[in-house]
Amino acid sequence: MITHKIGIKFFFTGPATKPLAEYIPVFHGWIRRQALAGHLLIDVHDYSHVHHGPGILLVAHEANLSVDEAEGRRGLVYLRKQPARPPEILAAARQAVTLLGEPVEPTFEVFVNDRLAPVTAADLGTALGASLTPKPVDPRARPTFLATVSR
Amino acid sequence: MTWKEKLAGQIPPAWAEEIDIYETQLELRKLGKIDEKLFAETRLRRGAYGQRYDNGQRFDGFRTQQLRYPKAGLTKGPDTEWDAPGMQRIKIPFGGLNPTQLETLADVAEEYSDGILHITTRQDFQLHFVHIEDTPTIMRRLAAVGITTREACGNSVRNVTACPLSGVCRTEAFDVTPYAKALTFFLLGHPDTQDFGRKFKPAFSGCEDEACGLVHMHDFGAVAKIQDGRRGFKVFVGGGLGAVPYQAKVLAEFLPVEELLPTAQAIARVFARLGEKQNRARARIKFLVDKLGIEEFKRLVFAERQTLPPDPRWTQFPPIEEKPIQPPGSLPAEQPPGFPAWLATNVYRQRQSGYATVTVACPLGDITATQARQLADLVRRFSGDNVRTSVEQNLLIRWVSEQDLPALYAELQRIGLGEHGAGTILDMTACPGTDTCKLGIASSRGLARELRARLAGQFFTLDEAVKGLKIKMSGCFNSCGQHHLADIGFYGNSRTIGNHKVPHFQVLFGGQWTHNAGRYGLAIGSVPAKNIPAVVERVTGRYVNERQPGETFPAFINRLGKAEARRMIEDLMQVPPYEQDPTFYSDWGDPREFSMGDIGTGECAGEVVSALQFELSAAERLNFEAQLAHEAGQFAKADELAYGAMLQAAHGLVRELWLDVPHEPAVVVAEFKTRLAGLFPAAQAAYLYKRHEGAPAATAEAVHRLIEEAQLFIEGAHVCADKLQQQKAAARDAILKK
Numbered sequence: 001m002i003t004h005k006i007g008i009k010f011f012f013t014g015p016a017t018k019p020l021a022e023y024i025p026v027f028h029g030w031i032r033r034q035a036l037a038g039h040l041l042i043d044v045h046d047y048s049h050v051h052h053g054p055g056i057l058l059v060a061h062e063a064n065l066s067v068d069e070a071e072g073r074r075g076l077v078y079l080r081k082q083p084a085r086p087p088e089i090l091a092a093a094r095q096a097v098t099l100l101g102e103p104v105e106p107t108f109e110v111f112v113n114d115r116l117a118p119v120t121a122a123d124l125g126t127a128l129g130a131s132l133t134p135k136p137v138d139p140r141a142r143p144t145f146l147a148t149v150s151r
Numbered sequence: 152m153t154w155k156e157k158l159a160g161q162i163p164p165a166w167a168e169e170i171d172i173y174e175t176q177l178e179l180r181k182l183g184k185i186d187e188k189l190f191a192e193t194r195l196r197r198g199a200y201g202q203r204y205d206n207g208q209r210f211d212g213f214r215t216q217q218l219r220y221p222k223a224g225l226t227k228g229p230d231t232e233w234d235a236p237g238m239q240r241i242k243i244p245f246g247g248l249n250p251t252q253l254e255t256l257a258d259v260a261e262e263y264s265d266g267i268l269h270i271t272t273r274q275d276f277q278l279h280f281v282h283i284e285d286t287p288t289i290m291r292r293l294a295a296v297g298i299t300t301r302e303a304c305g306n307s308v309r310n311v312t313a314c315p316l317s318g319v320c321r322t323e324a325f326d327v328t329p330y331a332k333a334l335t336f337f338l339l340g341h342p343d344t345q346d347f348g349r350k351f352k353p354a355f356s357g358c359e360d361e362a363c364g365l366v367h368m369h370d371f372g373a374v375a376k377i378q379d380g381r382r383g384f385k386v387f388v389g390g391g392l393g394a395v396p397y398q399a400k401v402l403a404e405f406l407p408v409e410e411l412l413p414t415a416q417a418i419a420r421v422f423a424r425l426g427e428k429q430n431r432a433r434a435r436i437k438f439l440v441d442k443l444g445i446e447e448f449k450r451l452v453f454a455e456r457q458t459l460p461p462d463p464r465w466t467q468f469p470p471i472e473e474k475p476i477q478p479p480g481s482l483p484a485e486q487p488p489g490f491p492a493w494l495a496t497n498v499y500r501q502r503q504s505g506y507a508t509v510t511v512a513c514p515l516g517d518i519t520a521t522q523a524r525q526l527a528d529l530v531r532r533f534s535g536d537n538v539r540t541s542v543e544q545n546l547l548i549r550w551v552s553e554q555d556l557p558a559l560y561a562e563l564q565r566i567g568l569g570e571h572g573a574g575t576i577l578d579m580t581a582c583p584g585t586d587t588c589k590l591g592i593a594s595s596r597g598l599a600r601e602l603r604a605r606l607a608g609q610f611f612t613l614d615e616a617v618k619g620l621k622i623k624m625s626g627c628f629n630s631c632g633q634h635h636l637a638d639i640g641f642y643g644n645s646r647t648i649g650n651h652k653v654p655h656f657q658v659l660f661g662g663q664w665t666h667n668a669g670r671y672g673l674a675i676g677s678v679p680a681k682n683i684p685a686v687v688e689r690v691t692g693r694y695v696n697e698r699q700p701g702e703t704f705p706a707f708i709n710r711l712g713k714a715e716a717r718r719m720i721e722d723l724m725q726v727p728p729y730e731q732d733p734t735f736y737s738d739w740g741d742p743r744e745f746s747m748g749d750i751g752t753g754e755c756a757g758e759v760v761s762a763l764q765f766e767l768s769a770a771e772r773l774n775f776e777a778q779l780a781h782e783a784g785q786f787a788k789a790d791e792l793a794y795g796a797m798l799q800a801a802h803g804l805v806r807e808l809w810l811d812v813p814h815e816p817a818v819v820v821a822e823f824k825t826r827l828a829g830l831f832p833a834a835q836a837a838y839l840y841k842r843h844e845g846a847p848a849a850t851a852e853a854v855h856r857l858i859e860e861a862q863l864f865i866e867g868a869h870v871c872a873d874k875l876q877q878q879k880a881a882a883r884d885a886i887l888k889k
Contacts, residue, residue: 021740024741028741032213032216042209043203043204045280049515049517050514050519050567052519052521052522053517053519054266059236064265081282113261113262115258115262116152116153138521142261
């Protein structure tokens, strides 16, 4: 069985010119409306002062979402914390990025937030319904893949 | 595979057992078999702390929302939802770390938190937004690399801090690191430190005049001193910040190093015996020292010292060997752009010629997991094994060859950690405040972020005297941001204007960071949060224009006087009406209209759970495990556990009357008979005697009966415990009245 501790990052298209702080009221609005179905949205955290960090973080019980700047590439990360099937995780991430309204690139990143989970690109790709290729990363980092939707 | 399986054999056995017990306690709490207060103090003593909104409520700017967590009704403490995100504090004794530990911290931050490692003002790390059920695994992974979270929170001995330059400092009497480490592990889990009414914070300094370990604001402070060629410490006791700051008093002008640990133990016994247990606001040792007077406190401590049974650990100070990876060198002539500014503020030339200590400025004390791994690589390449956290929320890389400084700077720039300005006005200290703290009133981090952004842009044009000022801020009066010690300090509060609340900060001027936190700042007045940048601009401007040659900022404020200081900012204390400028009615970095409704019950004070209550709880856990063993048909094991449960309860009771009672069953039972005969119900006491003197129960029926009897014995122990606690309180009151 594939771990639910999966992260998905949709990269925003174009240069990141919008100040990160502008996402703070957006996420507060999401909490006010509990706008993400199937999620208990809890709080917003500002990490804009951190270099290539999680940027603006929206904490939910089920997942952490962030307008993330890892590796200097801005995008929306959806990181699942509570059990769910991989297609549900991908759907939730898509729901969040649609709600945010930022245009994103067709290729996205998938990472496994569990260093004990035995995951292969083939298995995870099948589970997500996407084509995955391993991304070269620091061997100490989480297993990471570049993904395109195959169906 | 689980982490417990993967790390089997890699964790010190005692630590592994503690974490297994903690994990069992989590399960028992889920089954409702541990009281929520007892569980709260249990998790606090493992560093698992509550976080804002964990009472299941949050103000969204318009109304208070109920956060309906899945396990509604299950709590991890009073008014604390089980599923609510919490904080895990990780103790780093004297701030000392190695690259492997840094990598493990990075991994756990990523997998169980939000990918950020936060350095605290007491050299700890904190992970936020952690689920309680992940905490045993976090603890195992850290324990496997030599880090414990034990007693990171709760009414216990907190992290032992020390000057991060210890061992490389040019002015220290000697390296305090071995003594800080020895004290850490001597007091960790020590029976004499389990019965405090509040926390107890120790600190070490190598010299008296620098800032170093800030000993004057600590419950216990030790400053290195050499007298007649002997190593020792000037020992302080009873300092503390919080709402009512106290400067520590001198307990001993000179204590030889071999007396340091027994004296600390004696202090712990006096504090446990006489410290306040009911009124949490007056339970720190500073209040006890104040009430008794330092001379009487000294007398009690040194009298207690004479009663202590000798302990070989008192004189064991394992040397700390730091080996640089590179040979010493000289600064190369060729330097990258930006290097001179960084060199001026972030590099300290060690007393060891050719080596330097580099301060890695971590904005608001935060670094990402990725940065932590990259930093581990740089430490291995440039230093060896030698990182320390600082109370200014930074990381220090020691033993860097001076010839490598430009290359290290370039690498730090590459990973986003090459900021200059360490120790300057840019390097602000801020507690978590309303970001995550249940007690936070105003956004200390939001304010720090705003001030940093404004000052960074003008840093190179600032007057040199202003560059060196320190700004520190706390989200409330509890002083976690150490605002009393800054030239310019702030703590959050609130004022009501019309029908609205307005975030404010109380302004303090003139605190002294040097001389181990030699003087606390003066409260000048409360200013709306949005006017604080103007306060900084105005007071620094006036300092530049009006200071006398060589006059420090505290001296300038002292000369100016409190009344004039207040006049200077009085107009900034005004709040425009909501209709005119609603921005004043929300906090920095938080667009919601400001509210006090999110403040919860703090856990800094922990729950008052006595050492005896912990022993009785442990007895209940053992008897529960006996039931499980009985169900599994493991009768011999069940018998041992039920017997062990009675012995544990008996030990707890006897220890109330004889602190040094050992755990040997024969001694426990004999002392129980002698000391508790009149207090403990005789019929229940007989169950212990019968099992102790007779043969183990062997059949299912006999073991079942023994488990029932053990439960009755524990019930009797609870009754007896109440009587003993009453006697103890009466004795304490008598001493304090006298």
